[in-house]
Amino acid sequence: MELDKIKMLLDKYFDAETTLEEEQVLQDYFSSNEVAIELQEYIPLFNFRKIERDIEFNHSLPKRGNQGLYKWFAVAASIAIIGGLFLFNDIKNEPELGTYEDPQVALQKTKDVLNMVSFYMNQGQENLEYVSEFGEVTNKIIKTP
Amino acid sequence: MKHKTFIELVGPAKDKMYRLALRLLVSKEAAEDAVQEVLMKLWSRNEKMSTYKNVEAFAMTMTKNYCFDQLKLKQNNNLKIVHNNYEDHKSSPHQILEVDDELNFVKEIVENLPEQQKVIFQLRDVEQYDFEEIAKMLEMNQTAIRVALSRARKTIREEIVKKHKYGIG
DSSP states (O other): OOOHHHHHHHHHHTTOOOOHHHHHHHHHHHHHSSSOGGGGGGGHHHHHHHTTTTOOOOOOOOGGGGGEEEEEEHHHHEEEHHHHHHHHHHHHHHOOOOOOHHHHHHHHHHHHHHHHHHHHHHHHHHTTTHHHHHHEEEEEOOOOO | OHHHHHHHHHHHHHHHHHHHHHHHHHHHHHHHHHHHHHHHHHHHHHHHHHHHHHHHHHHHHHHHHHHHHHHHTTTTTTTOOOOOHHHHHHOOOHHHHHHHHHHHHHHHHHHHHOHHHHHHHIIIIIIIIHHHHHHHHOOHHHHHHHHHHHHHHHHHHHHHHHHHHHHHO
């Protein structure tokens, strides 16, 4: 009687006509130790159903919760940068750059500076006169046509 | 919605999502990635989430769609190769060997089922959803689901019977 019922449920199961409760009856039957020999081939199937249900997801869930915090870090950083720039500009404006109020004095000073530059330039050029000596010597040895 | 509320809402579903992804993608790593990805997507639209009646069903649908996309894209080139995730589910020694072997045999049959049947078998036989819920998740009608499930179960039965008749399947 019991076996007939199980067989009938099994047929229903393979036709996908069983309810969840009926499937649970089958599950319990095949999990017991009193499975009829002719039905024992189905034990692995029902074991499989049960065992697959025990697999768990052990990874951590996404941690997007900190995102808000990072956003405030970004805000703080940009404030610091902008603030820093303004502060730096103020410091740069402070030191005396040697500006002259009177145009005459300014012209004179500029001329002085330019003269000084040209003086040093010419001084350097004097040393270059010796370079031609090197040219003469090589020309004596290597006779270019 | 706060992060904590989200975890509480999705937490119970995450194992089911993982098992479905694992069933479809076979590789553990790919399945883990899939679950993370789907959770991210859910989280990114969390304002809308309160409007969904059944977050779990929605999460399952998303997982299924994501896995199908992955399979279609063939992004995971090594997917078919890495399927040696079989584990010892029982601790006792060699007597169990045969039982374990039979379990792996069933697993192999399930793995070779068509994708749609795999999903339905997973949702019904493993997760034990009722047909109404499965119909909602897969956007299919219940009759079609019953037909596919019956086919899947019968395929498994045929393979098992075949194996028992001719020894090693």
